[in-house]
Amino acid sequence: MTKRKDIAVIGYGETKITLRGGRSSYDLAGEVLEQIVNQTGIDPRQIDGLSIAETMSETANPFWGVFMCEQLGLSPTWMQVNGLGGASGTGGIARAAAAIRDGLCETVLVLASDAQSSARPTDQGAHRYEFMYPTGLRGPVGSFGLLTQRYRHQYGLKDEALAKLAVTQRRHALMNPNACDKLRVPLTEADYLNSKYVSEPLRMLDSVMVCDGANGVLVTSTANAKKLGAKKMIHPIGYGEITNFKGSEMLVDITESGFTVAGPKALAQAGMTPRDIRMIMPYDDFLIAILLTFEHVGFCGRGEGSEFILNTDLSYKGTLPLNTSGGQISAGQPGLAGGGLNLVEAVRQMFGEAGERQVSDPRNAMVTGIGVIPYGRNWGVSTVLILEQS
Amino acid sequence: MSEATPASKPEAKKIPRPLPRVNAYMDTRPFWQAANNGKLLIQYCKESGKPQWYPRPVSLATGRRNLEWREVCGRGKVYSWTVTYSAWPGHEDRVPYICALVELDEGVRMLANLLNVKGEDVKIGMPVQLCWERLSDEINYPAFEPVTPR
Numbered sequence: 001m002t003k004r005k006d007i008a009v010i011g012y013g014e015t016k017i018t019l020r021g022g023r024s025s026y027d028l029a030g031e032v033l034e035q036i037v038n039q040t041g042i043d044p045r046q047i048d049g050l051s052i053a054e055t056m057s058e059t060a061n062p063f064w065g066v067f068m069c070e071q072l073g074l075s076p077t078w079m080q081v082n083g084l085g086g087a088s089g090t091g092g093i094a095r096a097a098a099a100i101r102d103g104l105c106e107t108v109l110v111l112a113s114d115a116q117s118s119a120r121p122t123d124q125g126a127h128r129y130e131f132m133y134p135t136g137l138r139g140p141v142g143s144f145g146l147l148t149q150r151y152r153h154q155y156g157l158k159d160e161a162l163a164k165l166a167v168t169q170r171r172h173a174l175m176n177p178n179a180c181d182k183l184r185v186p187l188t189e190a191d192y193l194n195s196k197y198v199s200e201p202l203r204m205l206d207s208v209m210v211c212d213g214a215n216g217v218l219v220t221s222t223a224n225a226k227k228l229g230a231k232k233m234i235h236p237i238g239y240g241e242i243t244n245f246k247g248s249e250m251l252v253d254i255t256e257s258g259f260t261v262a263g264p265k266a267l268a269q270a271g272m273t274p275r276d277i278r279m280i281m282p283y284d285d286f287l288i289a290i291l292l293t294f295e296h297v298g299f300c301g302r303g304e305g306s307e308f309i310l311n312t313d314l315s316y317k318g319t320l321p322l323n324t325s326g327g328q329i330s331a332g333q334p335g336l337a338g339g340g341l342n343l344v345e346a347v348r349q350m351f352g353e354a355g356e357r358q359v360s361d362p363r364n365a366m367v368t369g370i371g372v373i374p375y376g377r378n379w380g381v382s383t384v385l386i387l388e389q390s
Numbered sequence: 391m392s393e394a395t396p397a398s399k400p401e402a403k404k405i406p407r408p409l410p411r412v413n414a415y416m417d418t419r420p421f422w423q424a425a426n427n428g429k430l431l432i433q434y435c436k437e438s439g440k441p442q443w444y445p446r447p448v449s450l451a452t453g454r455r456n457l458e459w460r461e462v463c464g465r466g467k468v469y470s471w472t473v474t475y476s477a478w479p480g481h482e483d484r485v486p487y488i489c490a491l492v493e494l495d496e497g498v499r500m501l502a503n504l505l506n507v508k509g510e511d512v513k514i515g516m517p518v519q520l521c522w523e524r525l526s527d528e529i530n531y532p533a534f535e536p537v538t539p540r
Binding site for chain 1: 407408409410411412414415418440441442443444445450451469470471472473474475476477478480481484487489490491493497498499500501502503509514525531
C-alpha cells in the first residue's frame with residue numbers, strides 16, 4: 001500500500017465477548033454479517049470476497065473458510081484463510097486490498113470468529129511435543145515470562161507503567177457494552193500489582209482471558225464505496241508485516257520484535273511519524289506487548305517504554321488514546337478473532353460511533369497485530385496498519 | 391497469545407508428565423540415542439559451520455540439508471528464566487519449577503528446566519552445566535544446573 005485512498009472500509013460488526021458462551025464460530029459470524037448488512041445496506045450477494053482468520057475452535061476443519069461461505073450464503077470469487085494468529089485481522093485487510101486492486105473481487109468481508117473458550121484446545125504440533133512441552137513452559141504465558149525477565153534485565157521495567165496500562169484499558173472496558181461481563185468490574189493499580197504470579201515475573205493480570213466472539217469489517221474500493229452510497233468510510237494508508245523476524249539467526253534479542261520492521265514501513269507508506277498518530281489500538285495479549293510496541297514502532301526509544309507510558313495520557317480523552325474498547329486484556333480475547341477486536345474499535349471510533357468513550361477528532365488510528373509463540377524468540381508475526389479518514 | 395492455555399483446575403483429571411514425542415516431525419533419533427548415553431548433540435550446518443537448535447529439516451544458514459549432529463560441551467549461561475506457578479498440563483506436581491533459555495557456549499539457545507536451584511538464586515548470565523532428567527527407560531531429557539566446583 002502506498003499513500004492513496006483507493007481502498008475503503010465501509011462497515012464493521014462485533015458480537016459481545018462471552019466466556020464459554022457455547023455458540024459456534026459460525027453462529028457468531030452470522031451475527032457480524034447481519035450487523036454489517038444492517039449498517040451498510042449492502043446486499044450480501046454483492047460481497048464477492050472473504051478474508052477470514054483461522055480459528056481455534058474450528059481449526060481441525062481444513063475447509064473452514066468454504067464452510068463459512070456456505071453457512072453465510074456467500075459466493076466469493078476470492079477467498080483466503082489467514083493463519084497469522086492475532087495478526088489475521090490487520091493482515092486480512094491488507095490481503096483484501098491487494099485482491100481488490102488486482103481485480104479478483106470488489107467487496108470483501110474481512111471476518112474473524114472463534115469460540116475458543118467453548119471448544120477443546122487445539123493441537124499445535126511439530127517440535128513443541130519434543131522440545132517445548134516436556135519442560136512445562138506454560139504456553140504463551142511462559143514465553144512472555146521469559147521475555148519480560150529479559151527485558152527487565154536489559155532495560156529495567158517499571159511495574160507502575162504496566163499497572164497504568166491495566167487500569168486505563170479496564171476503564172475503557174467499563175464503557176464498552178461488548179466487553180466480557182466478567183471483566184467489566186473496576187480495577188485499581190494495587191489490584192494489578194497484587195495479582196499473583198503465573199509465570200514470574202508475569203502476573204495473572206498481565207494477560208488475556210480466552211473467550212468467544214466474532215468481528216469483521218467490510219472493505220471495497222473507494223470508487224465502489226461511492227457507487228454503493230456508503231455513508232461512512234475510512235482508508236488503509238499504510239501497512240507493514242513480517243513473519244518469523246530474524247528467523248535464520250540463533251542468538252536473537254528476544255525483546256526485539258518484528259514491529260521494528262513493520263512499524264517504520266507502515267509509517268513511511270502513510271507519510272507519517274509516530275507524532276502524527278491520533279489513537280493507537282495495539283494488539284494486547286500481554287501488557288508488556290503494548291510497551292514493546294511503543295518502543296519498536298518508534299513512539300519512544302528502546303528501554304524508554306515505562307517512562308513513555310507514565311508520561312502519556314492514554315485515556316480516550318488523552319493525547320494518545322489506547323485500546324478504547326478495553327483491549328483484549330479487559331474486554332476479553334475472542335480466541336483468534338482477538339486481532340479484530342482493536343481493529344473494529346478503530347473503525348468504530350473513526351466513524352464517530354464509540355458512544356461515551358468517543359475520541360475527539362478521530363482522524364486516524366494505528367492498529368497492530370501479533371501472532372503465534374515461537375521457540376525461544378520474540379512473537380511470530382508482527383503487523384502494523386494505519387487507517388485514516390477521508 | 392491466542393493459543394490454547396488449558397486451565398489447570400484442581401478437579402481436572404490428573405495427567406502424567408508427558409514424555410516427548412520422539413522422532414515425530416523429523417529424524418531426531420541420533421539426538422535421543424546420544425542423550426540416553428549422557429551426551430548432548432545439536433545440529434551443525436556442514437557448509438557454514440553454524441550450529442542450530444532446535445533440530446530443523448534444513449540449515450537455517452543455507453537452506454540445504456547438508457547437516458550433521460555434533461556433541462556439545464554442555465556448558466552455557468542463563469539468557470532468561472521464568473518461575474512457573476501455574477503448571478502446564480501434566481506438570482502440576484513440579485510447581486514451582488523454572489524454565490529457562492540457556493545459551494550454550496557453542497552459540498545456540500535451548501529451552502530447558504533449571505534444576506537444583508531456587509528462583510531467587512537464579513541470575514541472568516549465571517553459568518550453568520548440563521544435567522539429565524530420566525523420564526523413562528528410553529528418555530533422558532536435558533536440563534541444566536548451576537556450575538559446581540569439582
